[in-house]
Amino acid sequence: MHHTTSPHAALAPAPSWLSEAVLYQIYPQSFADSDGDGIGDLAGITAHLDHLSWLGVNTVWLNPCFASPFRDGGYDVSDYFSIAPRYGTDDDLATLVDAARRRGIRILLDLVAGHTSDRHAWFQHALHDPDDHRYIWTDGSGPVPEGFAPSPGPRPGAYLPNFFVSQPALNFGYTRSNADEPWRQPVDAEGPRANRAALREIMDHWLRLGLSGFRVDMASSLVKDDPGHVETTALWQELRRWLDGAHPEAVLLSEWGDPAVSVPAGFHGDFFLQFGGPDNGLPMRSLWSNGGGTVDTAWEPQDCWFHADGKGTPDTFVRAWQNAEAALHGTGHVVLPTSNHDFSRLATEPRSRAELPAAFAFQLTWPTLPALYYGEEIGMRYVPGLPDHEGSRLGPQYNRAGSRTPMQWDDTANAGFSTAPAEDLYLPLDPDHDRPTVAAQRDDPDSLLHLVRRLIALRRTTPELGPTGSVRILNTGYPLVHLRGGRYLVVVNPRREPVTMPLPCTVPPGAVPRPLETSGVTVTDSTLSAEGFGFGIHDLGAPGTPA
Structure with missing residues (x-):
């Protein structure tokens, strides 16, 4: 191999x-x-x-x-x-x-x-040369196997498409051989x-x-x-x-x-x-x-x-x-x-x-x-x-x-x-x-x-909201509430019904949750409310800890 x-x-x-x-x-x-x-x-x-x-x-x-x-x-x-x-x-x-x-x-x-198109020069060459193995072909000695398409040219046998019939699969080999499918070639x-x-x-x-x-x-x-x-x-x-x-x-x-x-x-x-x-x-x-x-x-x-x-x-x-x-x-x-x-x-x-x-x-x-x-x-x-x-x-x-x-x-x-x-x-x-x-x-x-x-x-401008910032999920369902980077509270409510719930994390003493981008979401030091289809991103101040 x-x-x-x-x-x-x-x-x-x-x-x-x-x-x-x-x-x-x-x-x-x-x-x-x-x-x-x-x-x-x-x-x-x-x-x-x-x-x-x-x-x-x-x-x-x-x-x-x-x-x-x-x-x-x-x-x-x-x-x-x-x-x-x-x-x-x-x-x-x-x-x-x-x-x-x-x-x-x-x-x-x-x-x-x-795969390529069946119009690609590689495939057109393979249609005329049974020794060309850029694609996966049978030798024509038996019926067309399931999933294969009959040769549209002089070459006998059938080829394997990758998606549509007009997209013949390029041959990168098979991991396993099969005596009933002698066309399988190894990857090398x-x-x-x-x-x-x-x-x-x-x-x-x-x-x-x-x-x-x-x-x-x-x-x-x-x-x-x-x-x-x-x-x-x-x-x-x-x-x-x-x-x-x-x-x-x-x-x-x-x-x-x-x-x-x-x-x-x-x-x-x-x-x-x-x-x-x-x-x-x-x-x-x-x-x-x-x-x-x-x-x-x-x-x-x-x-x-x-x-x-x-x-x-x-x-x-x-x-x-x-x-x-x-x-x-x-x-x-x-x-x-x-x-x-x-x-x-x-x-x-x-x-x-x-x-x-x-x-x-x-x-x-x-x-x-x-x-x-x-x-x-x-x-x-x-x-x-x-x-x-x-x-x-x-x-x-x-x-x-x-x-x-x-x-x-x-x-x-x-x-x-x-x-x-x-x-x-x-x-x-x-x-x-x-x-x-x-x-x-x-x-x-x-x-x-x-x-x-x-x-x-x-x-x-807020790396904590990117792919490498930490995330702590505080509530799943409606709404989804999660904390990014220990301080950025994200609330998303995709349904039409509003919801009010206790704030599922601790706001640092003296901090006031600051809305950065919000629509229909209100956060206090103890509760959050989300209107239907509401969302909010709030800065809680210093990194908070789960309650």
């Missing part, structure tokens, strides 16, 4: 800048269109960097912007070394990276590591070695152009039949050790959903997700998912904590976070997103906009790295009823297009996203006449946008 070092050997510490990161995810098709073709592009992002800088964002993650036939929104890469023409050129990316750097913003790309076979080398080459190419790292798609999917992810861990640790030497300031964030496994495997951080990881994503679904928007029929219905009816609990999420933190020992970070390109936005029916401030008060004060999905800062909603577009539909009630609609900048045509005719837009705009916009909320100091900006600034 392929092990260059012990899988438990220590990795270099994460770059220090990561602990101060406030991430912002941009779906490039939908952010800003600079050339009037109806599709967002890199120059459009560059033109709106001042919005991100004003907001306080310092790290941007772009969904894939490489050449692609776009059968899965760009996650089907046909050339890892070329920018898709719809987004611009290498020069446009260099301009974006440079303009962002001048504003103190780092840019991360999305690395699709486990020629094809897997070539693919590991290619990942390094791709990463090196873009990092040398000034990028700051990668979010890695389906990071746990590389080595197949890999109990405990032992060989997948060895693969990523090998890449991480190379990265630490060649690009020590670069970071790797994983789409894995299980930080307790992925961070020791070599990633600097991992996103909690609505799938994968503990209980197949239940901790995240129990936090935000209210049964609207992207719904997988395989998921058990459950009440989420951020729900006006107040039937949920934060305990499932908190336990998963505690377990992850215990496994990390400070070596990396849990990343907590509001939503992303695959899942419902925070503003998904039946959640109202009045409920969003409390959600951000929680996300931006919890000891994780926060990741905002574009448009969340103004409360853009999940738009139901859209057509399938570029592989957006995954099931009868699961259409990702509703979370990918154009950014709403102002009240001009197409909400300022594009000068193209409305019918040429990548996706339709939210048709709601009352849709929020950046411009309107910039003019309203009481808006969600200004609140998010203030919360980010408070987090920046």
Whole structure:
């Protein structure tokens, strides 16, 4: 088996800048269109960097912007070394990276590591050469195995897709052999070695152009039949050790959903997700998912904590976070997103906009790295009823297009996203006449946008509210009450019913709880009251102690 070092050997510490990161995810098709073709592009992002800088964002993650036939929104890469023409050129990316750097913003790309498009030159070559093992192929001597797709070319046999049929899985080997499946190759076979080398080459190419790292798609999917992810861990640790030497300031964030496994495997951080990881994503679904928007029929219905009816609990999420933190020992970070390109936005029916401030008060004060999905800062909603577009539909009630609609900048045509005719837009705009916009909320100091900006600034100036500050949970349920750094009391009540309760900690003698950012929460030296959807961050003075 392929092990260059012990899988438990220590990795270099994460770059220090990561602990101060406030991430912002941009779906490039939908952010800003600079050339009037109806599709967002890199120059459009560059033109709106001042919005991100004003907001306080310092790290941007772009969904894939490489050449692609776009059968899965760009996650089907046909050339890892070329920018898709719809987004611009290498020069446009260099301009974006440079303009962002001048504003103190780092840019991360999305690395699709486990598969390519079936249009990729590698796959086209493999279709004609039975001795090409970049992908996982049967020899054609038997029926097509379950999960495989018949060869679409002269090569006999079938290949293994990683997601859609148009996304053949790259061959990183199998941990276990099986006499009934002779196509299984070990991780140190020629094809897997070539693919590991290619990942390094791709990463090196873009990092040398000034990028700051990668979010890695389906990071746990590389080595197949890999109990405990032992060989997948060895693969990523090998890449991480190379990265630490060649690009020590670069970071790797994983789409894995299980930080307790992925961070020791070599990633600097991992996103909690609505799938994968503990209980197949239940901790995240129990936090935000209210049964609207992207719904997988395989998921058990459950009440989420951020729900006006107040039937949920934060305990499932908190336990998963505690377990992850215990496994990390400070070596990396849990990343907590509001939503992303695959899942419902925070503003998904039946959640109202009045409920969003409390959600951000929680996300931006919890000891994780926060990741905002574009448009969340103004409360853009999940738009139901859209057509399938570029592989957006995954099931009868699961259409990702509703979370990918154009950014709403102002009240001009197409909400300022594009000068193209409305019918040429990548996706339709939210048709709601009352849709929020950046411009309107910039003019309203009481808006969600200004609140998010203030919360980010408070987090920046108060290290105790960041990912490394201590947290003591004083009350779970409604409201959640926790103490950061021994002195900052955070109260979040996501339900519509108000609550009054004894203050579950001691205020230092003579101190008066000082509100730093609050809406509907009152704290005295002995009680706290929270209105429906209320939240509050109070400075109690000198570090307090639990009663």
